[in-house]
Amino acid sequence: MKPDTSTGHKGLELEEPLLFELDGRDRSGVDLPEPDLSNNRLGGLERTAPIGLPGLSEPEVVRHFVRLSQKNYSIDGNLYPLGSCTMKHNPRINEKIARMPGFADAHPLQPESTVQGALEVLDTLGHWLKTITGMPAVAMSPAAGAHGELCGLMAIRSAHTANGDPRKRVLVPESAHGTNPATATLCGYKVDPVPGNDRGRIDLSAVKAKLGDDVAAIMLTNPNTLGLFEDEVLEVAEAIHSVGGYFYCDGANLNAIVGRVRPGDLGVDAMHINLHKTFSTPHGGGGPGSGPVAFSEALAPFAPLPQVVTKDGKLHLLETKTGEAAQSFGRLRSFHGQMGMFTRALAYMMSHGADGLRQIAEDAVLSANYVLSQLQDDMSVAYPAPCMHEVLFDDTFLEGTGVTTLDFAKAMIDEGYHPMTVYFPLVVHGAMLTEPTESESKASLDNLISTLKYLADKAKSGDATHFTEAPRLAPRRRVDETAAARNPVLRWAPPSSPAQAAE
Amino acid sequence: MRYLPLSPDDRSQMLGAIGVPSVDDLFKDVPQSARRDGLLDLPMHQGELEVERAMEAMSARNRPAGAGPSFLGGGAYRHHIPASVDHLIQRSEFLTSYTPYQPEISQGTLQFLFEFQTQVAMLTGMEIANASMYEGATACAEAVMMAGRLTRRHKAVLSGGLHPHYGAAVRTTSQFGAMDVVSKDPTLDGGEDLSADLDDQTACVVVQNPDVFGRLHDYSGLAAACHEAGALLVVAVTEVVSLGAVKSPGEMGADIVAAEGQSLGVGLSFGGPYVGLMAAHKKHVRQMPGRLCGEAADVDGRRSYVLTLSTREQHIRREKATSNICTNSGLCALAFGIHVALLGEVGMRRLAGLNHAAAVDLAGRLEKIPGVTVADGAFFNEFTVTLPGPAADVVQTLADRDILAGVPASRLFPDRDELANVLLVAATETNTSPEMDALVAGLTEVLS
Numbered sequence: 001m002k003p004d005t006s007t008g009h010k011g012l013e014l015e016e017p018l019l020f021e022l023d024g025r026d027r028s029g030v031d032l033p034e035p036d037l038s039n040n041r042l043g044g045l046e047r048t049a050p051i052g053l054p055g056l057s058e059p060e061v062v063r064h065f066v067r068l069s070q071k072n073y074s075i076d077g078n079l080y081p082l083g084s085c086t087m088k089h090n091p092r093i094n095e096k097i098a099r100m101p102g103f104a105d106a107h108p109l110q111p112e113s114t115v116q117g118a119l120e121v122l123d124t125l126g127h128w129l130k131t132i133t134g135m136p137a138v139a140m141s142p143a144a145g146a147h148g149e150l151c152g153l154m155a156i157r158s159a160h161t162a163n164g165d166p167r168k169r170v171l172v173p174e175s176a177h178g179t180n181p182a183t184a185t186l187c188g189y190k191v192d193p194v195p196g197n198d199r200g201r202i203d204l205s206a207v208k209a210k211l212g213d214d215v216a217a218i219m220l221t222n223p224n225t226l227g228l229f230e231d232e233v234l235e236v237a238e239a240i241h242s243v244g245g246y247f248y249c250d251g252a253n254l255n256a257i258v259g260r261v262r263p264g265d266l267g268v269d270a271m272h273i274n275l276h277k278t279f280s281t282p283h284g285g286g287g288p289g290s291g292p293v294a295f296s297e298a299l300a301p302f303a304p305l306p307q308v309v310t311k312d313g314k315l316h317l318l319e320t321k322t323g324e325a326a327q328s329f330g331r332l333r334s335f336h337g338q339m340g341m342f343t344r345a346l347a348y349m350m351s352h353g354a355d356g357l358r359q360i361a362e363d364a365v366l367s368a369n370y371v372l373s374q375l376q377d378d379m380s381v382a383y384p385a386p387c388m389h390e391v392l393f394d395d396t397f398l399e400g401t402g403v404t405t406l407d408f409a410k411a412m413i414d415e416g417y418h419p420m421t422v423y424f425p426l427v428v429h430g431a432m433l434t435e436p437t438e439s440e441s442k443a444s445l446d447n448l449i450s451t452l453k454y455l456a457d458k459a460k461s462g463d464a465t466h467f468t469e470a471p472r473l474a475p476r477r478r479v480d481e482t483a484a485a486r487n488p489v490l491r492w493a494p495p496s497s498p499a500q501a502a503e
Numbered sequence: 504m505r506y507l508p509l510s511p512d513d514r515s516q517m518l519g520a521i522g523v524p525s526v527d528d529l530f531k532d533v534p535q536s537a538r539r540d541g542l543l544d545l546p547m548h549q550g551e552l553e554v555e556r557a558m559e560a561m562s563a564r565n566r567p568a569g570a571g572p573s574f575l576g577g578g579a580y581r582h583h584i585p586a587s588v589d590h591l592i593q594r595s596e597f598l599t600s601y602t603p604y605q606p607e608i609s610q611g612t613l614q615f616l617f618e619f620q621t622q623v624a625m626l627t628g629m630e631i632a633n634a635s636m637y638e639g640a641t642a643c644a645e646a647v648m649m650a651g652r653l654t655r656r657h658k659a660v661l662s663g664g665l666h667p668h669y670g671a672a673v674r675t676t677s678q679f680g681a682m683d684v685v686s687k688d689p690t691l692d693g694g695e696d697l698s699a700d701l702d703d704q705t706a707c708v709v710v711q712n713p714d715v716f717g718r719l720h721d722y723s724g725l726a727a728a729c730h731e732a733g734a735l736l737v738v739a740v741t742e743v744v745s746l747g748a749v750k751s752p753g754e755m756g757a758d759i760v761a762a763e764g765q766s767l768g769v770g771l772s773f774g775g776p777y778v779g780l781m782a783a784h785k786k787h788v789r790q791m792p793g794r795l796c797g798e799a800a801d802v803d804g805r806r807s808y809v810l811t812l813s814t815r816e817q818h819i820r821r822e823k824a825t826s827n828i829c830t831n832s833g834l835c836a837l838a839f840g841i842h843v844a845l846l847g848e849v850g851m852r853r854l855a856g857l858n859h860a861a862a863v864d865l866a867g868r869l870e871k872i873p874g875v876t877v878a879d880g881a882f883f884n885e886f887t888v889t890l891p892g893p894a895a896d897v898v899q900t901l902a903d904r905d906i907l908a909g910v911p912a913s914r915l916f917p918d919r920d921e922l923a924n925v926l927l928v929a930a931t932e933t934n935t936s937p938e939m940d941a942l943v944a945g946l947t948e949v950l951s
Contacts, residue, residue, distance in 0.1 A: 045721055106567060
């Protein structure tokens, strides 16, 4: 609620104006000498217009951003059960390693002889990823999961094109992440949606019915977005391969199977790996991510540039379509990939080792099933157990209460929790996709369980207002997103001067 | 294992509560033939000390750019980052939060994104900006697709002065779509008349300022010609510090700006992660890719921020989305925003001025070396020199003496024999006079 204070502050929680509204004029938080521009070579293109930036001292800037930070929820603060996002602990040793000068201060275009250690990180991480996926090749450059999807689909299209026909359709389950159909479209394919069956898996007979020699690929998430393992995955792979199509696997949910199941053993031809999910590079409020793509033998020749190769005992970057990269589909971005994410992910993998990685999957799946088992009588589980690393609830348990999934989520905020992923996947009514991850202790899981039980009971008891009015205790109450979209204000602008106002 | 809180006792209690004897029972949906009983052929877990040691050994096999004289640019620039930037971005609430889908508990991220959008719009001289892209080259590729949607045309003309990685990203991304990409040859004399390539199918012309050879251009005339032909002008910027000293793309008439923000707050990091900037006219916002943060109000009427216009995006529109992008480069955008906030108007202009002054100083010194020709014309903090022999050999020889002399043009244009002797040299506020002396001495000796 709006606090009854003269400042608008609420104890430790301080209201903070925009940077541009702070009293800033000709100060700077960085002491720099006045440059000598008597001999300038800007060719008459000097900036004459003011930029418009406020001038603030360092303490003012630090205070501004510290205050902003205090309005954010974080995994360091509490369990963050966002399904499909894998909000796990982010170890700080990884931050320290990413900042080692040999990594953080290496220029991407330095001579190769001066960056052998950086190339070794690319090569070593590539080896771990190939071993984990059981696939022979990996492209390191994609900047995020969706970028990895683009990379995978481009390799698929290139392989078909090399074979004389790029083909027309890509099969995408109705439960897929939105990036899958968007990516297929970007690669010039028509998206052909495939329904699920009543067990929450892809309908194998529907897949078979849609097959034809114009089908380029199927994009399947496994474990799927309903938190279930696709138990007919081998049959799906066989079916798509039988018409010469490729199996793209959305690797968003690798955390559930790492060390226990190798996607290569499932017939996968291409799969992106979200280093920011399974391998714990921090989400950073929405990026940067990193999405290396593992390839099967069939697609490996089409992988993007650059590639790391070993020659005469030295590591090299292959940056042109020559040698083993002669059939590469090209370059996706500048330079070589998200190095700062590679060092973090590699440190994370080395810390866990083969034994720890397998334990990650086991603990993540165990925790989700424990949450399921403790809440199955209070909330409505969408599909029967076991689930994989996330449990999907629907809104059946809220029927007739006047409480929606959104209301339920907002009430969790008042209880100190970030809600689970809501209204995704779209195929389940009022979906609540809950992913506790392996980072939670049993006590932490029990706290979540008792909170959700309490809220479910409260909803059923008829106290709908408790939910529809929520959140009451967060830095903000519900935000009017519709009005924001109707008249978008996307930047601060200086208040118009009195002269302008008079016009 | 230090990151896993569950004890063996917890695990058996939880299995008991679930009602299965073993964790294997939870994996029963995995086909038998795909279940692995043993461990992967990888090393076992290690303590923090061991991991740190192993990674330190790899780090030590690189020469950090700042460990000695370094004059590398070519799309990534070494600048001083104030210590408070890195401290602030490591605050748990920024570092370990997700995309701000729940605005009530994400106002910190949302407000800084709104501020970032404002800073980017101001620096580029454009009306609006999005909440960041992956990095500069992908932003450029997205800008071309955006221009295609806005004009409903399908030809893009890329200047020969566009960074070749940016050109490659445009060509790769559009190779399976409907966009025909015309890539002009790089020329050292700077003579390039792109208006001759404009026709009634041209969606956009893509130029860069300063261009890949460091040269500054006034694109006002080209902008007018583009608009005359119904096409859009996309301006790429790889050195964003230049915007503190040089007329902005917006002032020149750009329709879309696609830039790399790495120079402010982010650092070199061997090429990534960086932060892509994209700015445009407000009237084009509904065809813009990427996240946008907008001002809103909560039910108590308090000013708030929220992700907005998401009906453009893949999670709503699926195959009809403006782009498949689902993340931005949030933490790098924060670093950029903090650095720009610290600099302010005065600092931003001084920083840009110091970069230019350093480059002018260095160009003056290099001009005096026999056999070295510094390119004529206007530049910001990077310029080309032509050497008597292959630049890559000179760079390697000097690297062996611990001097990073610059980027040989052959690294960026491996197929262009005519550029083999060209070296790109950049100077920033981090380069000292003794470092410049070392480069001059090294180059003089190698060439003599």
